[in-house]
Amino acid sequence: MSLLDATSLPVLIVAALAASCCALIGSFLVLRRSALLGDAISHGILPGIVVGFALSGSREIVPMFIGALVAALGTTLLTDLLHRRLRIDGDAAMGVVFTTLFALGVVLLEVYAGRVDLDPGCVLHGQVEYAAIDPASFAILGWTPPRGAVTLGVTLLLDLVFVLLLWKELLITSFDGDLAHSLGIPPGPLHLALMGMTALTTVASFEAVGSILVVAMLIVPAMVATLLTDRLLGVLLAAQGVALASAGLGLWSAQRLDTSVAGMMAVSVGGLLAVAFLLAPGQGWLPRRLRRLSLAIRIAEEDLLGSLYRAEERQAGGGGIERPSGAPPHHPAWLRIGAGLRLRWRAEVVKSDRTLTLTQRGRGRGRRLVRRHRLWENYLSDLLALPASHLHDPAHRIEHFLDEELTRRIEERLDGPERDPHGRAIPAADHEPGEEER
Amino acid sequence: MSGAPPPAIEVHDLTVSYHAKPVLWDIDVEIPAGQLVGVVGPNGAGKSTLLRAILGLVRPASGWVRIDGEPRRRGRHGCGYVPQRESVDWDFPVDVLDVVLMGTYGNLGWFRRPGRRERERAMHALEQVGMQDLARRQIAELSGGQQQRVFLARALAQDAPVYLMDEPFSGVDAATEAAIFEVLRTLRAAGRTVVVVHHDLQTVEEYFDHVLLLNLRLVAAGPIRDTFTRENLLATYGGRLTLLDEAAEAVRRGSVDTTAWRPPPDGAS
Ligand SMILES: Nc1ncnc2c1ncn2[C@@H]1O[C@H](COP(=O)(O)OP(=O)(O)OP(=O)(O)O)[C@@H](O)[C@H]1O
Numbered sequence A: 001m002s003l004l005d006a007t008s009l010p011v012l013i014v015a016a017l018a019a020s021c022c023a024l025i026g027s028f029l030v031l032r033r034s035a036l037l038g039d040a041i042s043h044g045i046l047p048g049i050v051v052g053f054a055l056s057g058s059r060e061i062v063p064m065f066i067g068a069l070v071a072a073l074g075t076t077l078l079t080d081l082l083h084r085r086l087r088i089d090g091d092a093a094m095g096v097v098f099t100t101l102f103a104l105g106v107v108l109l110e111v112y113a114g115r116v117d118l119d120p121g122c123v124l125h126g127q128v129e130y131a132a133i134d135p136a137s138f139a140i141l142g143w144t145p146p147r148g149a150v151t152l153g154v155t156l157l158l159d160l161v162f163v164l165l166l167w168k169e170l171l172i173t174s175f176d177g178d179l180a181h182s183l184g185i186p187p188g189p190l191h192l193a194l195m196g197m198t199a200l201t202t203v204a205s206f207e208a209v210g211s212i213l214v215v216a217m218l219i220v221p222a223m224v225a226t227l228l229t230d231r232l233l234g235v236l237l238a239a240q241g242v243a244l245a246s247a248g249l250g251l252w253s254a255q256r257l258d259t260s261v262a263g264m265m266a267v268s269v270g271g272l273l274a275v276a277f278l279l280a281p282g283q284g285w286l287p288r289r290l291r292r293l294s295l296a297i298r299i300a301e302e303d304l305l306g307s308l309y310r311a312e313e314r315q316a317g318g319g320g321i322e323r324p325s326g327a328p329p330h331h332p333a334w335l336r337i338g339a340g341l342r343l344r345w346r347a348e349v350v351k352s353d354r355t356l357t358l359t360q361r362g363r364g365r366g367r368r369l370v371r372r373h374r375l376w377e378n379y380l381s382d383l384l385a386l387p388a389s390h391l392h393d394p395a396h397r398i399e400h401f402l403d404e405e406l407t408r409r410i411e412e413r414l415d416g417p418e419r420d421p422h423g424r425a426i427p428a429a430d431h432e433p434g435e436e437e438r
Numbered sequence B: 001m002s003g004a005p006p007p008a009i010e011v012h013d014l015t016v017s018y019h020a021k022p023v024l025w026d027i028d029v030e031i032p033a034g035q036l037v038g039v040v041g042p043n044g045a046g047k048s049t050l051l052r053a054i055l056g057l058v059r060p061a062s063g064w065v066r067i068d069g070e071p072r073r074r075g076r077h078g079c080g081y082v083p084q085r086e087s088v089d090w091d092f093p094v095d096v097l098d099v100v101l102m103g104t105y106g107n108l109g110w111f112r113r114p115g116r117r118e119r120e121r122a123m124h125a126l127e128q129v130g131m132q133d134l135a136r137r138q139i140a141e142l143s144g145g146q147q148q149r150v151f152l153a154r155a156l157a158q159d160a161p162v163y164l165m166d167e168p169f170s171g172v173d174a175a176t177e178a179a180i181f182e183v184l185r186t187l188r189a190a191g192r193t194v195v196v197v198h199h200d201l202q203t204v205e206e207y208f209d210h211v212l213l214l215n216l217r218l219v220a221a222g223p224i225r226d227t228f229t230r231e232n233l234l235a236t237y238g239g240r241l242t243l244l245d246e247a248a249e250a251v252r253r254g255s256v257d258t259t260a261w262r263p264p265p266d267g268a269s
């Protein structure tokens, strides 16, 4: 079975359209930090849908949408009322309102279930699987689209027009409502308009994917997107990508496992969120761990190079000749060993007779490190008038983070000192004869 | 007297309440045009509330506000606003230029997007606060002082006759403070009126021409030399407000719970 054969393609189209329009409107809900509102609206409209359905006796979208819109406004206004008049905390008020309305909807559903053809299970889980056997009453270029695709296609178009027309108004009211208000862009009506579009999108998607998936599709793609990018357009596009991917993945896995498409779409989008948490380039867990690890290795390497360089200095000055055999002991053993191996592999140190010796390249790096360390000690003692005994530790930390440019500016500021506060010579910036540049 | 220009801002008998508890009492003040005006008072004095009431962001319990002699208008001739920095979500996925561009939205009207002219104005505003190099920086990556400058640039891009700024100097270093003050002076030189909530009493005399001393009520208002006096400061920051506090609390209790409390029939309490 392929995703593109005659029975699967209509399902895929309906699922993708539903996911796409939910993700588009949902992105704005997430950016406004009103993710819960999406939840509230998509549950709160259930009684409206049932009543609209019962009154019209058909599954046409218009009466259901009117019922849903009334219920959505009811959810918003009731929440506001509880919050303002009874001073119930905003989230709590919303929770009370939408669960109550949803419960009312379930009861109504049972009441009307005998009279009309509306199955509670299909409201919860949708019936995207039937897309292929529920065609529209017309054909485009000889192809009859599934009925759900027509409703959802129109909805997606309306959502797109809404977002494109009101782009700047949505942006400014989401980011800074007070500023919008003082500029004459009223946040209240825009909020209501967004709620209306949420209601429309939810109703249109309900039939295809059910109320549980609507919530997932409103919120989760945008959450994944905010992990991947930090630009508004990027968030909207990435959310679309995630939505389409989860539609495809959901259908594919549902066919493999012979289970509900809507359910597998929700699982897929949840899985994508987990993957993004783990792997997202900027904020993901693994990249963050890797960056920390590579920093730790670099510091251990540099500490080893620095201590070898200092040992050479002492030797040249007639001091002791003992050499450190690895990075200083305050690093854990595996890091010291790893740093030593990496330095040997990069030919910055060589090992003979169980002692490490700097190569020319390693000596350059060690010298630059020691130079940064001693300049910083000078700078600290100049600036903060710290006693000499308090200078080593801060310099030992900062020496790994100063770049050449900053070091040069510190040196200029200090008028190119020759010695550090302990009286040791500060190595020169440019390489000594016979020492190659990095 | 009749030839005098109207005050930039006229606040008439303004009372503002939160949940029926008044936090500003009968503020009646005129703010002259073309000056740098400081608003000074202790925490919780109602300084932010006064700015928000002037902007129309909170509805007063009574009283009214006029800007340039006319009822408040939004959009083109509205007030430029620099809110307290904590008032927005700095993780929002936009960059510095996007935020500054928002200052131009009021002049654009519905549906229209900012174009090249708005972009140039925003870049010019960024240059004025020395942030042009960070135009494409994501706002979450800014320091506190840089965030403050972005808000200032956004207000500049708005190009309003009157500016209201809520603690623009809070949490910035000396260099940024000097840069911001320079911008304020430029605005004054261009004939704008700038009202600034300010906490550092040391610099009030240096920075401002005119001052409002506020603590739940208006303690004093006028040119710095006559108004920024020891007695007035004592009256603003000293105690002796317990009565007003208690009255406010009583109003709150009274209006929430009117049934539980009735005045005694003879009117004596
Ligand atoms: N949204 C609100 N709801 C209820 N009370 C509020 C609200 N905003 C402010 N208040 C109360 O109004 C009073 C004045 O607050 P305001 O923020 O205007 O003070 P402020 O002078 O700006 O103080 P600060 O120097 O701390 O910024 C305070 O007692 C505060 O608790």
Ligand SMILES: [Mg+2]
Residues within 6 Å of the ligand: B047, B048, B049, B084, B166
């Ligand atoms: Mg304040």
